[in-house]
Amino acid sequence: MPNELPTGLALAEAAERLRRDGPNELGATQRRGLAGIVGEVVREPMFLLLLGAGGIYAVMGDMREAVVLLGFVVIIMAVTVLQERRTDRALDALRDLSSPRALALRGGKAVRIPGREVVKGDVLLLAEGDRIPADGVLLQVHELAADESLLTGESEPVPKRAAGERVFAGTLVVSGQGGMRVEATGSHTELGRIGASLQDIGLQASPLREEVARLTRRLLAVGLALCALLVALFWLLRGDALQALLAGITLAMGVLPQEFPVIMIVFLALAARRLAAQQVLTRRLNAIETLGQTTVLAVDKTGTLTLNRMAMAALSVNGQAFDVRGMRDAALPEIFHELLEYAVLASEIEPHDPMEQAFHRLAAAQLAGTEHLHPSWALAREYELAPELLAMSHLWRERGRSDDTVAAKGAPEAIAELCHLDAAALEAVRAEAAELADQGLRVLAVAKARHPAHRDWPAVQHDFDFTWLGLVALADPLRPEVPQAVATCHRAGIRVLMITGDHPRTAQAIAGQAGLDASRVITGEELEALSGKDLVRVAGEASVFARMRPRQKLALVEALKARGDVVAMTGDGVNDAPALKAAHIGIAMGQRGTDVAREAASLVLLHDDFASIVTAIHRGRRTFVNLRRALTYTVAVHVPIVGLALLPVMLGLPVVLAPMHIAFLELVIDPACSLVFEAEQGGDDLMGQPPRRRAESLLPLGSVLQSLLQGLLATALVMGLYAWLQTSAKLAQLAPAAAFTALVAANAALILPSRTGGRRWARLFTGLSGVSRLVVAATIAALFVATGVPAVALLFGFAALPPALWLGCVAAGFSMAVPFELARRWLGPERHGVLALAQRG
Incomplete structure (x- = not known):
């Protein structure tokens, strides 16, 4: 070549x-245009209900209400389209990266x-x-x-x-x-x-998405039953069919859980985008949810735990070792020239492998101008590394010479096998290799052979008559951030396994430096000899695996899965693809990894370092916690809407909510869910908890009960205020606006305890993100315009509230933050889920 x-x-x-x-x-992209997004939004049930309500108002001759509703349709459509575009841009970025x-x-x-x-x-x-x-x-x-x-x-x-x-x-x-x-x-x-197209990244079917779909269907069924009940009650008690239909539409809009699927896609897409900014590419979005369940992290040594910056450390010939690191400007002794010469000949001409690059660098510095460099030789045949023999050979031909030169390098035991060393020599090689490996060095052996140029090349390396030359040792320093990252994983209940093709003693030394349990090292041959329960048992006991081959990696992954572990595994080669695909989360190396490994993996590390994996696990846990909080908040804020739709009819009071009021509330709920909660940090102790159980529900009983209790507290406040104001002839006309103001303020106040975790009261009112402050401030400002400015209040069917009463209603709503927090502490997952996990851990 x-x-x-x-x-x-x-x-x-x-x-x-x-x-x-x-x-x-390879073809037109499948990204949606603006018209396509608008078309999808218009077909949403919420917009169809709004348009239906507007039509009923028009039939009733109330054009003002119809026009206001139409305005809300436009506003909500604009907000939804912007949100969809943001999600699409995140997915577009991922498609480009992938x-x-x-x-x-x-x-x-x-x-x-x-x-x-x-x-x-x-x-x-x-x-x-x-x-x-x-x-x-x-x-x-x-x-x-x-x-x-x-x-x-x-x-x-x-x-x-x-x-x-x-x-x-x-x-x-x-x-x-x-x-x-x-x-x-x-x-x-x-x-x-022929019409093929590239695969693009989309939201894959996943247990979490299926759970959200099931939850949506259940709430929808409950909502439809409540709507039918309300329409029947209204019609029977008040005898007005159109008003009954409007009341039913209002309740349907309030109960419809349309936010759930939107929250799901937004959270996962934006989490993937945030990971991409941290140099972790998500090829399959459902990997993000699985990250929080990871119990075992199996990683390569070279390039993941170490810097993958190979440098020559030592050369050894006939038991005489020379430390290259201390050379500085000194010359390499002549006895080591041939060893370095054949190490270069056994490497690629233009190497990409860091180890081979190290050979070339030292040879260029020490052998320049000597007979040990051969730029005129032609590489005639290459014998590749094979699973059955961890050695590779290059056959070189020089014009005019009767013999070809063969150079081999590989694992010391493989080269010793090629050289047919006797028992004493083999034992000496093992002892010398072990001494170098104990220093955390990668040890290879080098051999040479001659082959007559006129004879056919043998089919296998064993047919050459090799002569042992010596050992070469290379240093690949541990990444400085690895010990802390490993400690973080252990604190988070995640076992870290190191898998390497290196010598067991090298693996043990590096594992000890990284903070892994290096008391036991299992080789690939030992692992392959095990089966059934023994293999599963060893997979659960050892943390360091050396001299591992691709099929043995796959066997280890399957054994870990048989134990019930959720496995994340790194790989970079073509032969790693089966293990990457078998793991729950395959992680490919972006810099040194092959395209095959990338395509088999769920995540790709654009910088091949271990800390990026820990960052991804933290992001997965954070996304799940924030998603749970967003859904818990969403359920909670729908409860008082149902209450305000049903209770006035049942108690014989004037109706409080109309479709336009629900539309206003949707403008509060959607940004709170998709912006506020997605941006939250998720708690300081996320990596101090055990992994989430695979069977753990997205909305456990504690979260559902918390939502219901918080919603009932808000309902009691708002209905109590409304009923009390109805008892006064002077204040009765202000009652709907006052109840609505208290409801919106309570929904905004519910953000405060919903976004926090832990037991400290100070967290309730501190640590608000910029997004949270903006959403709360915008909500209160819009609420003031809707209920405090006479001209606008009239459009909502309200009598404008006097400033003192408006402030009192807002204060009453925000005062609910304290009972909301008590409900969270009593029933929320921080009490039931996390404590149970901690006890299990």
Whole structure:
């Protein structure tokens, strides 16, 4: 494979081609336009009820009421459309992030770009696991094979043996490396021409969404029954069919739980957007709800717990070790030159692996100008790393020489097997490797062989006559934030498992530094030898797993699931995809991960660090807590609406609420739910609680009882005030406005205890977010205009309240914050759910 590729497009030229040709997308996007959103909003039951009420008012000749209702239709529609657009923009951002990535040469530099930004003429670098983003022609080929089953239906990979062969968008590089020039993008590709389109991210079916749907249906059934009861009572007691129908519509609008599905999509979409801002991409939105249930977090060592910045630490030949870290400007002793020479020969010519890059850096500094570097040699054959032999070999050919040179590197035990070391030599190698591994170093062995150039190459590495050269050790420092993040997970009741392909002693040393229980290390072979109950038992006992292969990772995930654990697992390679898919939450590495791993995963870490996973778990818990609080608040504020619709009819009092009043209340409820609660921090102790049980309900009995009690308290206040004012001839005309003012103020006051957690009273009135303050202030200001300004109050059918009475009603409503808080402490999930979880933990 030649070393040189074209430098690629200049940045300015690439930007111009992207503007001219459009993004590299395989068809029209499925994003909704403004007209589509408006059409969906108009078909909502709430708007149909508003329009129906307006029509009844028009039939009755009350055009003022009809026009006011029409105004509310416009306002609520505008608010709803803005909210929908905000959600769509969040999902659009996620779709853009989740498109395949491409490594393009731009101005001679390799840059990682979204697949949609690939343009015609781009030069792309391909590696195993990449999803090819466009059609093109190969410029370089190195053992490359592509899975083209998406286009051809053939399951066998198609080998690409020479430059000039074509590759196609949507196909997968299953082995090897290469470079290509893009010749067609978007709908001009073969995939585009057959009408395929990229998968987009949407709200997947999930237990939480199904639970919300069930809750919505139940409340809807209750609401319809109450509406029928109210219409019958009104008609029987007052004999006015149109008024009875209006009363029924009013109650239907008040009971209709239309907010629930909206709250669900808004919370999950905005949580995903917030995670994306913290460098965690959510590919499946339902992963956010599962994050809060995570009980086991299984992570790679390299690049997740460590920095993935490999640096040479030591070289060892014939039992003589040399610490490279202390060299500074000193020269590498001659005895170690051959070992470093063959470590480079066993690596890629232009390596992407940090370990191989470390070999090249040290060789460039220490072997330059010596006979140990071979830029003129040609790589003739590569023997890949295989599950059955953790070693790889490169066969090099030099023009005019009778023998080819073979260089091998890999796990010390694998290289020892290739070299057929005797028992004494093998024991010495093991002891030396263990001594280096105990320092937390990654240890590899290197070997060499010769092969006659005129003979056919053997099929397997074992057929070469290898000679042992020595050991190389590399340091990959632990990320500084890892110990604290691991401690946070343990405090949150989450077991952290480290899974690595490294030597058990290396794994044990790094695990100890990270704060994991390193008293027991299970190797992949030991794990594979177990079955049934023993495998499940070991999965629940050990925290460190070394020399793990992909199939063993999958077995570990299945064993953890059999224990009842909710498993989050990281991976980056093609072979990690089954384990990622099997885990409840698969987490792919965005920087070093392959496209296959990304597509199998639910989350992608754009920066491959462990702290990002802990951040995602915190966000998942926070979203669930805030969602529960929003739904609890929503149920609570609907209770007094039902009470004010039913009780006056039953008590023979004038009707308080009309459809326009319900429309005003909807303008309070929706922003409170979707803005106030979504922005809340969720409590300081979120990572101090055990994981949420999988069977735990979104609205447990405690939350439902809390909502009902808070709603009944508000109903008692408002109905008591209304009935008392009705006893005075002078105040009776002010009673509807006063009751409505107290109701809206009580709904605003209910935000205060609904957004807090814990037992401290100070939290009731402190720590309000900017969004909360804005929503409460806007609600009170709108309420003053609606009930305190005569001209506007008249539109609502109210007599404007005198300032003193208006302030008294607002004060009465806000005074309910204290009994609301007492109800939360007595019945809420902080008492029943969290305490039960703590006892279980």
